[in-house]
Amino acid sequence: MQRLFQGEDEEQQDYLLEDAEVLCSLSPLQRVYAFAACLLAGLVCMFLSLIVFANPIKFALLFTFGNLMAIGSTAFLIGSTQQLRMMFDPVRVYATAIYIGCVIVALVCALLIHSKILTLIAIICEICALFWYSLSYIPFARRMVSDLTVRLFDTEI
Structure with a gap:
């Protein structure tokens, strides 16, 4: 009896996956438009957050x-599963x-601790981590940035 229900569950999951593919199937141009719209909306939110910096909750x-x-906008280009992978x-x-x-940490500092300084430090670390993450998609970019920082900030003469 359990196998009967298990077979139905598998069929239902296959049906749901096919249905999701139909709903989410976008043309390449639509994917680019969705990527651009999501990226632009994200950038607008980040810009608006600077306006409300005095209120750490709204800012964070x-x-x-x-x-x-x-970050999620790239899922329109490559898919959410591939993005997570x-x-x-x-x-x-x-x-x-x-x-x-x-x-x-930024959300905790803003929502629970209500510390503007800690929130700002967490946001700066978040931006740096996002920058370092983004560099991983460009071949040899991390190595070049690392070499550049060693050259600029190395105290040996």
């Missing part, structure tokens, strides 16, 4: 929501973990 919510929208590649797993940690 707008900035983090905008940041997540900007790429985020947790060995090359990006540390940057992803630090980014997610900074997002959580």
Whole structure:
């Protein structure tokens, strides 16, 4: 009897997946438009967050929501499953973990602690982690930035 229900569950899951594919099937041009719209909305939220910086709760919510929208916009181009798989590649797993940690810390600092300074520090760390994560998609970009920082800030003459 359990196998009968299990077979029905598998058929229902297959049907739901097919239905989701039909609903989410976008043309390449529509995907680019959705990517651009989501990225633009994320950037607008991040910009608006700077206007309400005096209120750390609004700032953290707008900035983090905008940041997540900007990162999520790439799911329109490559798909959400591929996006998650790429985020947790060995090359990006540390940057992803630090980014997610900074997002959580920024929200905790803003919503629970109500500290503007700690929120600002967490947001700066979040931006740096996002920058480092983004560099992982450009071949040799991380190495070039690392070499550049060693050259600029190295005290040996």
